[in-house]
Amino acid sequence: MAASPLVRADAPDATLVVRGAHVLDPRSGIDEVTDVVVRGGEVAAIGRDADAPEGAETVDGTGRHLFPAFVDPHVHLRTPGQEHKEDLETGTRAAAAGGFCAVLAMPNTDPVVDSAPLLRSLRDAARLQARIPVGFLPAITRGLGGTELTEMAELREEGAVGFTDDGRPVVSAGMLRKALQYQRLCGGVIALHEEDPSLSGKGAMHEGEVSALLGVAGIPSISESTMVARDAMIAGYEGGRIHVQHLSCVESVAAVAAAKERGVQITAEASPHHLLLTHEAVRTLDTRMKMNPPLRTEADRQALIEGLRSGVIDCVATDHAPHARDEKEVPFEQAPMGTTGLETSFAALYTELVKPGVLPLELVLRRLTDGAALFGLPTPVIQPGAPANLALVDLGAEWVVGDGGYESRSANCCFDGRTLQGRVVLTVAAGAVAYRTRSFEVVA
């Protein structure tokens, strides 16, 4: 019997009534101003003037929106070994502040999460420290070395949600094929960071006009798209299930679309930074804009938005990648790849895509939760009897990213300094209050 995939620290079930919020959940179909009662870990009741349970806290939802809380299938929590960047507590606190009720953590830690004892100790630590439920994707290959499979079946029994070598590609086609064959025994989605190192080389940003001007070695989009196409072929041949992480370019979107057309079991994600920024943001060599895959062109960005709209891209994932200040405060080419994203994901998408009318709010809400089902996790939904996973958001609230600091231990956010609209004021994850703004007023 496999262990339950998500773990978190014990937290008391919330007993509260959110009164007068605009409740919006495209899945349950609810779209009205009403009251929501939370009790015993569940949404106990929905309806105007619903009776407050004994001792319930009343939360004023007036002028605010209540959404199903979000799920992020791609974050770096840095435990074990890199706790100077982030840990299970700070990372899940940042997630809760961004309205997330569940996240999936990547294994490129130190040591790499590639064995059952390591996974067990990590999950034990999460049971003490994680503010919201966390799942773990251990490595496909030992030490992310690309040459030996991990003990995938044992890892699954220990609670592995899936497998990934994220941060590195599975360079060998033969190795990926074996992992997909083995997947028939143990299950678990294989999530892939797609990159051909012979093409990306020492690249530090997108190869194009901006890299030509800056003299910084480029990462061509074909380093990603050729691997997406290759791996879709392998997955199709083996009947395996793959998930392509952080798509960044138009050719990769096309490769995923073509594979879906052929019936390959392939899903894909895109990050807020790839959906909202381009390589123009790298002109100043701001190390917060350095990530892998890199920010690419406007045409690539538009293709990602279109892919998200059409469903070729199944979900949004932040690839939250915290780095310490001294690690990023170096020349661009020396800086590590990655941006934080958990605290800004919804607000950035709302400000830059929903408000200008590029994408409907309902679609963005879906894509912020669709990651759950891809990995076999329950999808947050607002309906009576469902687990209480709720994000109360003030869509009118403007805030400057980074003003007042971050919940994350790190500050390397690509949206730092931007004025965004839409602020999470309360997050309920698996029935417990996981976050509330410091200025939040309790109405007795």
Place this chain on the structure above:
Amino acid sequence: MRHLLSIEDLDRADIERICDRAGAFEEVAEREVKKVPALRGRTVLNLFYEASTRTRSSFELAAKRLSADVVNFAASGSSVEKGESLKDTILTLGAHKPDAIVIRTPWAGAAELVSRWTPAAIVNAGDGKHEHPTQALLDVHTLRRRLGNLDGAKIWIVGDVLHSRVARSNILAFQKMGAEVTVAGPPTLIPRGIEALGCDVRYTLDDLPQADVVYALRMQHERMTDSFVPSLREYATWYQVNGRRLGPRQVLMHPGPVNRGVELSAEVVDSPQAVITAQVAAGVVVRMAVLYEVLAHANATAPHETDPSHPVPA
């Protein structure tokens, strides 16, 4: 001008002003005592993270001819090898209160980054493969001396553009001065997207006779081991500027050091068309003008300066 970080930051008037002042400094080199007191009491720190003989000594000579105190700091054998970060190095050296830091690093944007960590004026002496602005200024100065002006001049930059900070700075500087720039070289060494800088791209030297100026770049041996070119012999066959390819009215430039027999044949290096030694000489006066620009000019209250518009006090 507070710093010299990039040719991108300069306009034509800035470039002309610096070159004019460099011209005024030329007379100093002819004196018996090759020194003027323009920067007396000022400290210039040369901070080099990459091996460099020419650029470093050229800056050193420029600072000394302006009577500045010069400290050379090489990254090898220093705290940098003990793992000190660039920021900590700058903060540490900043405690010596340098007025200007001349910095070369293997990293794009490092000079700009450093300018945020110190009140000293920063002069970029090469940041990775990004820019080498004083090289571009001395090349413009050399060409103005030779041609009068660059308006309408057709300048071909030939060779390894991909790995060349000189190419990037010179494309920008030559264009700002009114020249038409073409880059030519093997397709593996021409960066994708370079057309966005407004230059033409060629993969052969067939049309080289159109050029008024031929600017050859240094071809490094390691490009061969990285498979950018199959062999230096084949490179030379296709891209070497030699007596057969170079016309009598064309001007030949090279940033040095030259690989004779690779990018240039011996006969053109020694030909009257070549201005390579003039470029080296221009290096000192242009760097004097740059140091003057960021130090003396920025601060009209400097004790030894009565009129900053006169660069060479008697």
